[in-house]
Amino acid sequence: MFNNIAGSYDLLNHLLSFGIDKRWRKRLIGRVLLKNPKTVLDIACGTGDLTLALFKKGVKVTGLDIAQKMMDVAEEKMARHIRKTQKTTLSKPEFVCASAESIPFENSTFDAVTIGFGIRNFENRGESLLEISRVLKKGGTLAILEFATPKNKIWRWFFNLYFLKILPFIGKIISKDNHAYSYLPQSVSTFPQYEEFASELENFGYVNIDYIALTGGVAILYVAQKS
Numbered sequence: 001m002f003n004n005i006a007g008s009y010d011l012l013n014h015l016l017s018f019g020i021d022k023r024w025r026k027r028l029i030g031r032v033l034l035k036n037p038k039t040v041l042d043i044a045c046g047t048g049d050l051t052l053a054l055f056k057k058g059v060k061v062t063g064l065d066i067a068q069k070m071m072d073v074a075e076e077k078m079a080r081h082i083r084k085t086q087k088t089t090l091s092k093p094e095f096v097c098a099s100a101e102s103i104p105f106e107n108s109t110f111d112a113v114t115i116g117f118g119i120r121n122f123e124n125r126g127e128s129l130l131e132i133s134r135v136l137k138k139g140g141t142l143a144i145l146e147f148a149t150p151k152n153k154i155w156r157w158f159f160n161l162y163f164l165k166i167l168p169f170i171g172k173i174i175s176k177d178n179h180a181y182s183y184l185p186q187s188v189s190t191f192p193q194y195e196e197f198a199s200e201l202e203n204f205g206y207v208n209i210d211y212i213a214l215t216g217g218v219a220i221l222y223v224a225q226k227s
């Protein structure tokens, strides 16, 4: 599905979120950089917005995704950025096509792992959380951005009107994919939210779990550490 919508993904992402997705990624990066990570694995990197934003902060970042066509867009964006800024290619991000359920890196490789709007799509979330813990260094940070449903009733009513009716309609017209933008609200409704996902992280051995509701709970930033 993501290979199919790779060409229109960025446009729809920024359009349908009114550009707020950029602010959400900034919040995640702010939290991750607090610990001064040298190496970050951006899982489900897709078209690489988070990967590029981390690279711009001077971090050695690796993007990983299961959809090669999404990463082709990421690689083009990265090459364009490097050409424009004439930055040295020494720490140029690497992109790896693999699943979060089987990460092709040694144990304790990364200081931090980031996942932007990816984890709800993983077929086997439990296995992925164990794999992430394996490749994180002890004390390393896991930062996850994921959609949620606002808790406030009035805000939720307006949000649902947009998210369940308007967004799938616009998404279908622009992406020309019949399924992808109705899959989005469906997948959000079945993903555990707030404290439920925080306790899932705890069950998989993560500690110091924190979560922050963004834009009234449209998205949540979860931060945890490998014990």
Ligand SMILES: C[S@@+](CC[C@H](N)C(=O)[O-])C[C@H]1O[C@@H](n2cnc3c(N)ncnc32)[C@H](O)[C@@H]1O
Pocket: 002, 003, 013, 043, 044, 045, 046, 047, 048, 049, 050, 064, 065, 066, 067, 070, 098, 099, 100, 101, 115, 116, 117, 118, 121, 122, 123
């Ligand atoms: C909604 S996109 C998010 C892309 C990007 N992180 C962002 O913030 O815009 C979700 C991505 O998750 C990837 N994905 C889904 N299942 C995956 C898995 N098991 N392992 C790695 N990536 C996966 C998809 O290919 C897709 O690129």
